[in-house]
Amino acid sequence: MIKPFGLSLVLLKNKKLLDEQAFIQELLDxxxxxxxxxxxxxxxxxxxYNHIRNIVLNHDDADDVLQNTFIKVFQHLKNFKGExxxxxxxxxxxTNEAITFLNAKAKxxxxxxxxxxxxxxxxxxxxxxxEGDQIQLKLQKAIALLPEKQQLVFKMRYFEEIKYEDLSExxxxxxxxxxxxxxxxxxxxxxxxxxx
Amino acid sequence: MKxxxxxxxxxxxxxxxxxxxxxxxxxxxxxxxxxxEEKPVISIFARKKKWFMAVAAILIFGIMxxxxxxxxxxxxNLDSASLExxxxxxxxxxPEELVSxxxxxxxxxxxxxxxxxxxxxxxxxxxxxxxxxxxTE
Numbered sequence: 001m002i003k004p005f006g007l008s009l010v011l012l013k014n015k016k017l018l019d020e021q022a023f024i025q026e027l028l029d030x031x032x033x034x035x036x037x038x039x040x041x042x043x044x045x046x047x048x049y050n051h052i053r054n055i056v057l058n059h060d061d062a063d064d065v066l067q068n069t070f071i072k073v074f075q076h077l078k079n080f081k082g083e084x085x086x087x088x089x090x091x092x093x094x095t096n097e098a099i100t101f102l103n104a105k106a107k108x109x110x111x112x113x114x115x116x117x118x119x120x121x122x123x124x125x126x127x128x129x130x131e132g133d134q135i136q137l138k139l140q141k142a143i144a145l146l147p148e149k150q151q152l153v154f155k156m157r158y159f160e161e162i163k164y165e166d167l168s169e170x171x172x173x174x175x176x177x178x179x180x181x182x183x184x185x186x187x188x189x190x191x192x193x194x195x196x
Numbered sequence: 197m198k199x200x201x202x203x204x205x206x207x208x209x210x211x212x213x214x215x216x217x218x219x220x221x222x223x224x225x226x227x228x229x230x231x232x233e234e235k236p237v238i239s240i241f242a243r244k245k246k247w248f249m250a251v252a253a254i255l256i257f258g259i260m261x262x263x264x265x266x267x268x269x270x271x272x273n274l275d276s277a278s279l280e281x282x283x284x285x286x287x288x289x290x291p292e293e294l295v296s297x298x299x300x301x302x303x304x305x306x307x308x309x310x311x312x313x314x315x316x317x318x319x320x321x322x323x324x325x326x327x328x329x330x331x332t333e
Contacts, residue, residue, distance in 0.1 A: 037230075041223055049219075053212050063222070070226050132211020139208050158202075159210050186202050193200035 020086055027077050037074060044087075045070070047160070048094050054155040055098040057120045057140075059129040065101050069094045088169040091162075095152065095170065117144050135193075142192035146185050153178055154185040 026036035048069060053062040072093055080089060106116035121144045124130045124137060132140065143151055152171065156162045157178075164175045171178070283289060298306075 034227075038223070038227065041226065045219055045222060049214070049222075050210075050212075054210055057212075059212070059214065063218075066222065067226060067229065071230065074230050129213045129215070130211055131213050132209075136208055136211035140211070155210075190200050190202055193202075194198075 021082065024080065024082055024086065027080075033077075037077075040073075040086075041070060044090055048090060051091060051156070051160060052094055052098045054159055055095070055152070056102055057117075057124065058127065061101065061105070065094070065098050068101070069097045072097065084169050085166075088166055091166075091170045099148070113148070120144075138193060138196060139189065141196075142189040143185075145192065146188060149173075150181050150185040150188075153181040154189070157182050 023036060023039075026032040027040065029036075045066065049062060049066050052065045052069065053059065056062050056065055069090075073090060076093075080086070084092075102116065103113050106113045109116060111119070121141055124132070124140060143154060146154065149171075153167065156167055156170075157164075162170070164178055167173075167178050168175045173181075283294070
């Protein structure tokens with residue numbers, strides 16, 4: 001029997017949810033925990049790294065934050081209630097870790113977060129792990145001038161192409177507010193790119 | 197100048213690169229770091245806390261037994277001074293009752309304590325007006 005398309009979509013979504021619940025159980029069970037954590041690591045380390053790198057810009061810092069993020073994930077697995085998706089929980093931890101890291105580093109250097117970020121952008125040209133051309137560098141400079149929330153929304157939507165519904169779960173902001181933030185960010189970036 | 201339009205422009209990538217084999221090395225590094233991080237969390241004490249507490253309680257109780265015994269013994273061993281005072285001021289106990297409790301040994305001991313010689317006894321008896329009554333009885 002051929003199932004109607006809509007129904008199979010619902011079933012697929014349910015199956016995904018069930019798979020995720022089973023996977024979370026494996027992560028929580030001491031017997032299967034290590035293996036499940038390796039699976040988690042190999043499936044998420046690249047997107048989470050990219051997310052962190054977009055925030056902290058520098059590879060060494062991204063490496064530190066990525067490590068802190070996964071250690072925190074491992075330590076807090078037992079507190080994960082499954083109220084949100086595993087994916088958004090991971091991104092939420094990574095985002096918090098990255099922002100905390102940046103603020104702490106700025107403070108250690110006696111600078112404001114904004115000032116520190118400007119310095120990081122200037123350092124990009126000398127960074128051996130940045131191979132951006134003129135337009136890529138210009139875009140990074142334009143982003144660095146935005147307020148923190150708009151930067152986050154723009155990077156996650158434009159570079160990482162995360163859906164608004166997922167962004168809403170990660171950042172704890174309504175879809176409407178996120179769309180407005182993204183719209184403002186794009187406007188400011190376009191103005192900057194036109195002027196410079 | 198033509199205004200820049202992000203939507204119409206070909207997608208701009210962030211421009212970051214990653215060292216070769218970074219993710220393989222990262223996985224190894226992280227998986228070896230995790231058990232170290234976890235060690236203090238699953239300490240034996242935390243796991244078997246209840247047992248430790250039960251054993252500690254039993255030990256403390258055990259150590260206290262001799263002290264408890266000593267205290268209760270001390271309560272029973274009244275010193276002779278307070279015992280004497282109690283008997284002396286307890287008017288309901290007559291000298292006869294006290295005497296009835298004494299045995300030969302006690303009487304001998306009292307005699308030695310008082311160190312009686314014949315002269316003292318005689319003078320004491322001669323001073324006693326009721327002596328004749330006692331003798332006739």
